[in-house]
Amino acid sequence: MxxxxxxxxxxxxxxxxxxxxxxxxxxxxxxxxxxxxxxxxxxxxxxxxxxxxxxxxxxxxxxxxxxxxxxxxxxxxxxxxxxxxxxxxxxxxxxxxxxxxxxxxxxxxxxxxxxxxxxxxSADPRQALVRQIERFAAKDLFPVLAFELEFYLLNAENDVLGKPKAARLPLSGRESKQSHVYSVAVLDQFEPFIDALYRAAAAQNLPVETIISEYAPGQYELTLRHQANGLRAADDLVMLKRLVRGLALRHGMRANFMAKPFAKHAGSGMHLHASLADPSGRNLFADVDNDLAPMLRHAIGGLQHTMADSMLIFAPNLNSWRRFSRNSYAPTSPTWGRNNRSVALRVPAGNQANRHLEHRSPGVDANPYLVAATVLAGIYKGIENRIEPDAESSTYSDDTRTTLPCDWSAAIDKAEGSDFLKDALGARMAAVFIALKRAELRFFSAEVTDEEFAYYGDVI
Known part of the structure; x- marks a missing residue:
């Protein structure tokens, strides 16, 4: 046929x-x-x-x-x-x-x-994002999106104990043992890899911009330019992950996209920047009378209101939940604030005409199509229902007024009972995704780990 x-x-x-x-x-x-x-x-x-x-x-x-x-x-x-x-x-x-x-x-x-x-x-995740973009287009609204990619570069081989280690600095061969956050010297050490990355991105028409040495040994971040086509923004992210992984292998390294590969070091996020434009391209989140536009406020309110239902999409795997902790840049509650990186929903500083929101909850292990579809559905709900956000957080806040799932199992249960998620992804996509995660949970629940045996084996 x-x-x-x-x-x-x-x-x-x-x-x-x-x-x-x-x-x-x-x-x-x-x-x-x-x-x-x-x-x-x-x-x-x-x-x-x-x-x-x-x-x-x-x-x-x-x-x-x-x-x-x-x-x-x-x-x-x-x-x-x-x-x-x-x-x-x-x-x-x-x-x-x-x-x-x-x-x-x-x-x-x-x-x-x-x-x-x-x-x-309907079980194709890209189709879920198509549905949400078409929903906005029917109201002459057009999502403008961009992802950030945090990841680790590791040695090709594990250490003598079988553990992964941050990649050696290519030019000197030295081990990378410190975070060196924002270090230009560390980036210079990766010049052969970075040069090849930018050349490959240009060949693929990928709008890769800034690279940053992040908050742990071997951790880096790449930013992508905003795309007026929301589908293209998610496409950019999946293409960039393939590029980084393939290029790292050919430079004697491994790229790691786990949300929390090392217990004592920072996790890796996949922050999503979002705004809405009208048919002329005008930013509808731009400030009004030197304050947040009502549409942006309602978008934030909708995202706060739907975050508990969405957490399985933002943190889909067992390892995802190791990333969240207090006093970290991985938010543990649905807070929002201006120029505040400790919140889940950040309104970055900058030109008022370019105002947008940054969703900081998703880990780098999440599916960008499902993340974008879920975030857009939350924005849509907030705008349609004129949902006002909670009080703004100007410092670190672990606000518990809206309770998020406490772990992976609770997130699966919450997602399964969520009408919002069925609407955001489509009923079949939501059902397939939840079935996959339940199967994964059963696998890990049945495993007896080496750490578990060492902890209990000769004591109890």
Whole structure:
């Protein structure tokens, strides 16, 4: 069975032009981002690219029902319930790029999954973000988004105890043992990697801007320019993670995107910057009479009101919850404030005309499509219902007036009972995601760790 071509599939002319421009590329990574944020797919040969653009490519629906390790989760309903039926993948317009760090150089094309009749496959996380953007567009509102990426660069090999360590500084070979936050000298030590990163980003038309030495040995941050196309902002983030990971391997390092890879060092966030524009591009969050615009205030109120329901999306894994702690930059309550990095919802200082909000709760291990969809749904609810935010926090605040889930298990329970999350992601996407996380929770709950045995084994 062939599939009905969806209206927004990339035109075949895009592939024809790319092949003409890159006659030496023989293979292409066909990439689908699953609910866990994992890039899945296959490598296709050059002669298979035009048929993909012309007729799509069948993929099993179960590819969206895998846990992080790639094992089927039957409870998603995507495996045995329909006989592991095929859906059809269609290329995303503008996603065809080179992978300049590969040798010989390959290309990449990202795809979305559809039902055979051309309708959206509702368990595809990118489709969840499409739904929210279309919801805003119906009211002549257009999300302007940008992500920040925090991550660790680690040595390719673990230490003698089998533990990961921060990557050595490439130019001197010295171990990285201190945080050196905002250190320009440390960045200079990574000049070969950083230079290759910026060149690769330019080749992929990725708007990568600032790189920062962050708050722990081996931790760094990359910022991306705001995109008037909210989908493109999430696309930028998944592409940048692939770029950093692939490039790090070729420079003798590993890129780590866990939310909390080291107990005694800072966790890694994936902060989302957001505003809304009208059809002319005017910023609707810009200050009014030297104060916050009512629309921005209501957006903050909506995000506060929905944060408890959203925490499984922002902190999807067991490790995610190790990032949250008091007196840290990982917020433990739905606070907001101006020019205050300790809150969950920050209004950064700066030009009043460029005013926006920064959502600081998501970890770098979250799926950017689901994060953006959930944040936009909270903004939408706040604006539609004119929800006013709680009192502003001007210093560190561990406000407990609105209770967030205390751990991963509680977040799963909260998400399962949430009508808001079903509305934000679509009922099927929400159900698939919760089923994946319940399966993951069962796995870890059944494991007896080395630390557990050492703690209890010879004592009780």
């Amino acid at each position: 062939t599939g009905t071509r969806p209206l927004n599939a990339a035109p075949i002319e895009e592939a024809q032009a790319f092949l003409k421009q890159h006659p030496d590329i023989k293979g292409f990574d066909l990439v689908l981002i699953d609910p866990n944020g994992v890039a899945r797919g296959k490598i296709i040969r050059r002669h298979e690219l035009l048929p993909l653009f012309r007729s799509g490519r069948h993929l099993p629906g179960s590819i969206l029902g895998l846990d992080v390790t790639g094992v089927d989760v039957d409870e998603t309903g995507l495996t045995w319930d329909d006989g592991d039926a095929d859906r059809i993948a269609w290329p995303i317009a503008g996603s065809l790029v080179t992978l300049p760090w590969t040798s010989p150089e390959r290309g990449e094309v990202r795809v979305m999954l559809y039902e055979l009749d051309g309708s959206a496959m």
